[in-house]
Amino acid sequence: MEKSKRIYMDYSATTPAKQEVVDEMLPYFTEGFGNASSIYSYGKEAKQALDQARERVAALIGADPQEVYFTAGGSESDNWALEGAAFKNRKKGNHIITSKIEHHAILHTLEYLEKTHGFEVTYLDVDQDGKISLEDLENAIKDETILITIMFVNNEIGTIEPIKEIAEIAKKHKILFHTDAVQALGNVEINVKDLGIDMMSMSSHKIYGPKGVGALYIRKGVMIDNLIHGGAQERKKRAGTENIPGIVGFGKAAELARVNFKEHVEKLTRLRDKLIDGIEKAIPYTKINGHRTDRHPGNANFAFKYIEGEGMLLLLDHLGISGSSGSACTSGSLDPSHVLLAIGLEHEIAHGSLRLTIGDFTTEEDVDYVIENLPKIVQRLRDMSPLYESAKASGEVK
Numbered sequence: 001m002e003k004s005k006r007i008y009m010d011y012s013a014t015t016p017a018k019q020e021v022v023d024e025m026l027p028y029f030t031e032g033f034g035n036a037s038s039i040y041s042y043g044k045e046a047k048q049a050l051d052q053a054r055e056r057v058a059a060l061i062g063a064d065p066q067e068v069y070f071t072a073g074g075s076e077s078d079n080w081a082l083e084g085a086a087f088k089n090r091k092k093g094n095h096i097i098t099s100k101i102e103h104h105a106i107l108h109t110l111e112y113l114e115k116t117h118g119f120e121v122t123y124l125d126v127d128q129d130g131k132i133s134l135e136d137l138e139n140a141i142k143d144e145t146i147l148i149t150i151m152f153v154n155n156e157i158g159t160i161e162p163i164k165e166i167a168e169i170a171k172k173h174k175i176l177f178h179t180d181a182v183q184a185l186g187n188v189e190i191n192v193k194d195l196g197i198d199m200m201s202m203s204s205h206k207i208y209g210p211k212g213v214g215a216l217y218i219r220k221g222v223m224i225d226n227l228i229h230g231g232a233q234e235r236k237k238r239a240g241t242e243n244i245p246g247i248v249g250f251g252k253a254a255e256l257a258r259v260n261f262k263e264h265v266e267k268l269t270r271l272r273d274k275l276i277d278g279i280e281k282a283i284p285y286t287k288i289n290g291h292r293t294d295r296h297p298g299n300a301n302f303a304f305k306y307i308e309g310e311g312m313l314l315l316l317d318h319l320g321i322s323g324s325s326g327s328a329c330t331s332g333s334l335d336p337s338h339v340l341l342a343i344g345l346e347h348e349i350a351h352g353s354l355r356l357t358i359g360d361f362t363t364e365e366d367v368d369y370v371i372e373n374l375p376k377i378v379q380r381l382r383d384m385s386p387l388y389e390s391a392k393a394s395g396e397v398k
C-alpha cells in the first residue's frame with residue numbers, strides 16, 4: 001500500500017473549494033476589493049458581484065434574490081433564525097418545537113433561549129431511522145408555540161425529514177417554520193416555495209465553496225429581529241461589510257451545484273450504495289444507521305458491534321482514510337453522539353459507529369479501497385475486544 005494514499009470521506013464535515021470557485025473569488029481580494037456600499041466604481045463592481053451571488057443562491061433553492069441574506073455561515077444563520085424569530089414573537093408565545101437530532105448550532109441556541117430568556121422547548125423524538133413523527137409534532141403544538149425548527153437532512157446519519165408535511169402543519173397552525181438545510185443544499189431537491197419553508201439556513205463550505213460564508217433564506221413577509229447590529233448592509237438586516245470574495249465563492253458553488261445537480265446526486269448515490277452494500281456484506285454484526293432510502297446521497301453510517309470508533313479512526317487514518325466516528329471522544333466528551341442515542345442505539349454500539357461521507361472528488365477506486373481494508377480493521381479491533389471475547393463465550397458470536 002502506498003504511504004501517500006489519502007482518501008477523504010468526511011464531506012459532511014467540510015468540502016474542498018472547487019478550482020472554479022477559487023478562480024472567481026481571487027480578483028475580489030485585489031482589483032475588486034471595493035466596499036459594496038461605496039458609490040464609486042470600485043463599490044459598484046463589488047455590488048454587482050454581490051447581486052450575482054445572491055441570484056445564484058436564490059436560483060438553487062427557488063427563492064427570490066431579495067429573500068436571501070448572506071451570513072458568516074450555517075451556525076450564524078441558525079442562531080439568527082431562532083433568536084430573531086423568538087425575540088420578535090415573544091409577546092405571542094414562548095414555545096418552540098424542534099427534534100432531538102438537530103445540529104448543535106440549533107440545540108445550543110435553543111438551550112440559551114431556554115436558560116437565559118425563558119423560552120420553553122419541546123424536543124421531538126425520532127424513530128429508529130431518525131425521522132420525526134408528524135403526529136407527535138401536531139400533538140406538541142400549543143397556543144404559545146411560535147416556531148418549529150426541524151433540520152432538512154441530518155448531518156450524522158443522513159436521514160431526510162418530511163419537510164413539506166412539517167411545513168403544512170406549521171402553516172395550518174400559523175407557526176413559523178425554519179429548517180437547517182446545510183446538509184440538504186445541493187444534495188436533495190429544494191424549492192422553498194413548493195415546500196412552504198419560512199426560513200432556511202445554508203452554508204457555503206458544505207457545497208464546495210469557501211468557509212465562513214452562508215445564507216439565511218427569509219420568506220418575503222416573515223419578520224424577525226436582527227442578530228448582528230451595525231451598518232445597513234443586507235437590506236438593514238445583517239450588519240457588517242460584506243465578505244465579497246467569500247460570497248462570490250458561495251455564489252459560484254451554488255451555481256455549480258444547480259447545474260450539476262442530477263449528475264452529482266446520481267454519482268454519489270451509486271458510490272454510496274456500493275460502499276454500504278460492500279461493507280454490509282463483508283462485515284458481520286453491522287447495522288446501517290439512518291434511513292435506507294430517504295438519505296443524503298453521500299452518507300454512509302455504520303454501527304459495528306463490539307468495537308470502539310476511536311481505534312477504528314486511527315487505523316483508518318494509518319491507511320490514509322479520513323472518516324468520522326459516532327462517539328464524541330474527540331471533542332472532549334465521553335458521551336456518544338446525541339443523534340445515535342436518539343435513534344435508539346445502546347451506548348456501546350453507538351461508540352462503534354463510523355460515518356463515511358463521499359463527494360464529488362470520490363472515485364470508484366476510493367470506495368473499493370475502503371471495502372477492501374475496513375473489514376480487516378474491524379476484525380483486528382474485534383480480536384482485541386473484551387466485548388467480542390465475551391460475545392463469543394456466550395455464543396452470541398460464532
Ligand SMILES: *Cc1c(COP(=O)(O)O)cnc(C)c1O
Nearest residue numbers: 073074075103105155182183203
Ligand atoms: C456544518 C453544519 C452547520 C454549521 O455550518 P457552518 O457553516 O460550519 O457554521 C449547521 N448545521 C448542519 C446540519 C451542518 O452540517
